[in-house]
Amino acid sequence: MVEEEKKEKVAKPKKMADPAAVSIDPATQEMLAQAQKLGIDTIFDRAVTMRPCNIGMQGTCCKMCAMGPCRLPLPKAGIEGEDTRKGLCGATANTVAARNFARMVAAGTAAHSDHGRAVAEVFLSVARKETDDYTIKSPERLLQIAPYFGVATTVEVDGEQLDRDFDEIALEVAEKAVAEWGKPEGELCYLKRAPEPLYERWKKLGELPRNIDREVVEIMHRTTMGVDQDYKNIVKQCTRCSLSDGWGGSMMATDFQDVMFGAPSPLHSEANLGIMKEDHVNIIVHGHEPVLSEMIVAAAQSREMLDYAASKGAKGIQLGGICCTGNEMLQRHGVPPAGTFLQQELVIITGACDAMVVDVQCVFQNLANVAKCFHTKLITTHPIAKMEQDNVIHIEFDEHHAMEDAKRIVTMAIDNFENRGAEVMIPKHKAVQIAGFGVESIKYHLGGTFRGSYYTLNDNIINGRVRGVAGVVGCNNARTRHNEAHITVVKELIKNDVLVLTTGCNGIACAMHGLLTPETAQVFCGPGLAEVCETVGIPPVLHLGSCVDNSRILLAATEVVKAGGLGKDIRDLPAAGSAPEWMSEKAIAIGQYFVASGVYTVFGYHMPLEGAPVLKDYLYKELENIYGGMWDCEPDPIKHAQKMIAHIDKKRKELGIDKARERVLMDMADRQALEA
Ligand code: BF8
Secondary structure: OHHHHHHHHHHOOOOOOOHHHHEOOHHHHHHHHHHHHHOOOOHHHHHHHOOOOHHHHHOOEEOOOOOOOEEOOOOOOOOOOOOOOOOOOOOOHHHHHHHHHHHHHHHHHHHHHHHHHHHHHHHHHHHOOOOOOOOOOOHHHHHHHHHHHOOOOEEEEOOEEEEOOHHHHHHHHHHHHHHOOOOOOOOOHHHHHOOHHHHHHHHHOOOOOOOHHHHHHHHHHHOOOOOOOOHHHHHHHHHHHHHHHHHHHHHHHHHHHHHHHOOOOOEEEEEOHHHOOOOOEEEEEEEOOOHHHHHHHHHHHOHHHHHHHHHOOOOOEEEEEEHHHHHHHHHHHOOOEEEOHHHHHHHHHOOOOOEEEEOOOOOOOHHHHHHHOOOOEEEEOEOOEOOOOOOEEEOOOOHHHHHHHHHHHHHHHHHHHHHOOOOOOOOOOOEEEEEOOOHHHHHHHHHHHHHOOOHHHHHHHHOOOOOEEEEEOOOOOOOOOEOHHHHHHHHHHHHOOEEEEEOHHHHHHHHHOOOOOOOHHHHHOOHHHHHHHHHHOOOOEEEOOOOOOHHHHHHHHHHHHHHOOOOOOHHHOOEEEEEOOOOOHHHHHHHHHHHHOOOEEEEOOOOOOOOOHHHHHHHHHHHHHHHOOOEEEOOOHHHHHHHHHHHHHHHHHHHOOOOOOOOOOOOHHHHHHHHO
16 A cells, blocks of 8 residues: 555656746747656746745755754734743844844855955956957047046146057056955955045945955855844945945946947847747857856857858858846847846746856856756856756866967857757747936037037926936846736836836747847837837837946936936935845845845835844834835735835935926027026
8 A cells, every 4th residue: 555655656657847826928938848748857947846945045044054054934813012032042033134144245245346356357357468368449438447447548748638548557457356356455446436525434334345255255254153243333334345246346347348349339139039040059158257258259159160160061050148148149239139147047948058158157057957858059168157967068268378268169059059859949929128218428418529528318308308217137037927017017117117227038938039129119118208218219228238237227227316416315216226026135136235225126026125124124214214125025016116206205304305397488588588
């Protein structure tokens, strides 16, 4: 009998995800069904069979030492009177949850900033003329940022200011930038890019980051067993560390990528799995650091490689992106993203992916198992990110012979084209998009070349056509329905005349669902925002790039403050932040620097704070008194957007711009009267 029971158990069919229930995207649904037909498990199925740990979800599992893990779940009946929960050492639920939260901030900051460091180091090689493969494509950006590093761009000769030697400027900036990760004293150079009251607040609070590595290290020290036991003091260090990300490592990643690869400007592209082509060699770049992918784009466009592809019977080479390397290639070259974070396995399951090239971050280890079922060459390229499976090829990138590495990879993909199996299925779905916005292009489109400022945007916010601005960013999460919260939040915001700035996987999701074209304004926007978008020809959702490019959102907000009429600090602006489907530690670092920069920031899904209600209250309420920004969490996407809109309205009221203004058409006599 026992044996029979056992057999029955084994024979039970494995639980699988329902494609329509786990994604709103038809391409994802089709490919998931195909994966299930082929018996290949994906993250969607694994999310069904593995449930998350309830105590970890609450943020109150402490595994900082070998006496634990100490688990401090909230009692089912709640807490009446004193909260007596404590770990073996006496750590309270607040301390445990704050330490876990802080370690996420440290990990997120480390990831973005190590990416920034790698880019800055490549730039140093360029400035030292050690590589021919990379050059300076945007000298303007370099001259723009040089003063923040204390590097002069002019030199006085006989009482006259003359342009300084450009190579000298480049080298000095590169050396100063690389030092930002470990300089022994002082503060990060970019902090003074923030509006003055914001910088002064951080200074008064003693939260100016000293150097990037130190702030990450200090979190690791403070949160190890028996050190910082005051949740407010831990959160303070979270701020200092996260600022070294947003106003440090991430901002430098953005800037030096712009300097070397060119500052993005709006361009046309497409998005979703349907960008792959059956008769082309398909190469997918995935990860976050774009240094090698830049070379892959150049190699794939070279006559030599195109001819070689033709000789193997391919009609061309189709590049596509996943995650933020995809966003980087999109914003500078128009390379279409094949999908978001959750679609990475599906790209291979099309059977048409001849090579997937990965660098760092957000890469599933299961890609190697999926690749085993197809002809796909899975290539890791970064010394800090290898895979244990033996079908994975490692080609380590080196900036000194970057083009050689890139050509080797592209050649490998072309050679693999003829090895495709019979199971090729590329979903038809794709959407067009306009991407590649940045601080300057917003200025150009909304301010005009003549004005060259954010004045027109501010004017439209003041007159109420644009109710406010929202930064909606971040990941997909397999615990929520793929893209549903992203799209619902964004649609609700633009319906209510809120202009949306997007990055990361939210940007890809918005592109896939057709929200990144000027034409969508008429369909989805409130009348005010629709009028502005139509007049200047921009989409109501502006794609600003990858997750390190959230620094562009900080700088855009700073430009709005500078343009005047909307307060003196980011905290005064009718603006809010959101990550509807977050999953990465990087999102927590971003959230903390948004909050500490004065932005009300709402996360979807859940936050690992429910087990520590006092800490939660501190982050969701008290931080507003300190920074003007605070955290919030709302899984329901409509309520999520409505909370952001309520905050925007609160700020409009504080600014005295909450009443609809009558639009008066002035004639010449009226104007003359005004001038008099
Ligand atoms: O850095 S949004 S899933 S890809 S972590 Fe990863 Fe999240 Fe996507 Fe970009 Ni950002």
